[in-house]
Amino acid sequence: MSAQLIEGKKISDSIREEIILEVEKLKQKGVTPGLVVILVGEDPASQVYVRNKAKACEQLGYYSEVVRLPAESTEQELLQLIERYNGQDNVHGILVQLPLPKHIHEKAIIDAISVHKDVDGFHPESVGNLMIGDDALLPCTPSGVIELLKRTGNDPAGKHAVVIGRSNIVGKPVSMLLLRENATVTICHSRTPNLPEMASQADILVVAVGVAKLVKKEWVKPGAVVIDVGMNRLPDGKLCGDVDFDDVLNVAGWVTPVPGGVGPMTITMLMANTLKSAQRSLS
Numbered sequence: 001m002s003a004q005l006i007e008g009k010k011i012s013d014s015i016r017e018e019i020i021l022e023v024e025k026l027k028q029k030g031v032t033p034g035l036v037v038i039l040v041g042e043d044p045a046s047q048v049y050v051r052n053k054a055k056a057c058e059q060l061g062y063y064s065e066v067v068r069l070p071a072e073s074t075e076q077e078l079l080q081l082i083e084r085y086n087g088q089d090n091v092h093g094i095l096v097q098l099p100l101p102k103h104i105h106e107k108a109i110i111d112a113i114s115v116h117k118d119v120d121g122f123h124p125e126s127v128g129n130l131m132i133g134d135d136a137l138l139p140c141t142p143s144g145v146i147e148l149l150k151r152t153g154n155d156p157a158g159k160h161a162v163v164i165g166r167s168n169i170v171g172k173p174v175s176m177l178l179l180r181e182n183a184t185v186t187i188c189h190s191r192t193p194n195l196p197e198m199a200s201q202a203d204i205l206v207v208a209v210g211v212a213k214l215v216k217k218e219w220v221k222p223g224a225v226v227i228d229v230g231m232n233r234l235p236d237g238k239l240c241g242d243v244d245f246d247d248v249l250n251v252a253g254w255v256t257p258v259p260g261g262v263g264p265m266t267i268t269m270l271m272a273n274t275l276k277s278a279q280r281s282l283s
């Protein structure tokens, strides 16, 4: 028996159809969603993501700006740019591509983005609101994971979810969202001694580690839902997840491919956050 594929690309396309309808309505009220993406330096991987974000804006009819700053730019210059966009009414979302060059403090930059325009959901106030359960712009990759589960009929409520990874960008917020969806959540990390045993107790296994093909079939409970957030570039240039896809295919009930799984959802949820921010600007 082979696992069912969770087709992130298809699900992402259908969410984009829904977004387009909302954009039409908003435009009739005189508002066009606007997103600014700021890239410092010339990291080739970041270039690809930034291009994908600009393409998504074009497809959905958003106003979009991409600002490319040289790697030597100062923290002060970047802060000034953010201040400018914080005050600009046609811009509803500001995203500063991470990682930043080492001489710029990531925290200072994230804190400077207006919480109203924090479409990444990385600002401390957004994180706090997520934790409390108040309305917030949710981090894109974690909310993409939840959408994948819900739209394949895998409601987390009452399930045991095991998350491997505890970063502020993926592991922690996805754990909090799963909890909010009434899953029982276990969070594992590099100091967890018995990973395969922990993982194999999961009804829903979310892997966000950054180690290619870490998760093998022995880690997966028969029929479990496996969500692979990992994006690793192999020496041959191919993308590969944190899950050994071919190995788990005959044990898992559902599995996301890489590419074509969580990745496209991240960008679509960014578009959804920008829409939400634009809608809020009216009220």
Ligand SMILES: NC(=O)C1=CN([C@@H]2O[C@H](COP(=O)(O)OP(=O)(O)OC[C@H]3O[C@@H](n4cnc5c(N)ncnc54)[C@H](OP(=O)(O)O)[C@@H]3O)[C@@H](O)[C@H]2O)C=CC1
Residues within 6 Å of the ligand: 141, 164, 165, 166, 167, 168, 169, 170, 171, 188, 189, 190, 191, 195, 208, 209, 210, 211, 229, 230, 231, 232, 262, 263, 266
């Ligand atoms: N598809 C998408 O849209 C996105 C994909 N990604 C990808 O997801 C992956 C994770 O990203 P991110 O969370 O930012 O990564 P980080 O490096 O920030 O965090 C990795 C986490 O995994 C844990 N970890 C590392 N090695 C092991 C191990 N051998 N066993 C168990 N736990 C381990 C770390 O533990 P500890 O805390 O103890 O160090 C840490 O909590 C990467 O491949 C990244 O490229 C990221 C963002 C978006």
Ligand SMILES: Nc1nc(=O)c2c([nH]1)NC[C@@H]1CN(c3ccc(C(=O)N[C@@H](CCC(=O)O)C(=O)O)cc3)C=[N+]21
Residues within 6 Å of the ligand: 048, 049, 052, 095, 096, 097, 098, 099, 120, 140, 231, 239, 258, 259, 260, 261, 262, 263, 264, 266, 267
């Ligand atoms: N401030 C900030 N916000 C981010 O959300 C952010 C960031 N910085 N830095 C880098 C990570 C990574 N990330 C991805 C986005 C899209 C794909 C994506 O579209 N992936 C496609 C394929 C892409 C390809 O072919 O290279 C897929 O998995 O099918 C992946 C990863 C967002 N990130």
Ligand SMILES: [Mg+2]
Residues within 6 Å of the ligand: 167, 169
């Ligand atoms: Mg990180």
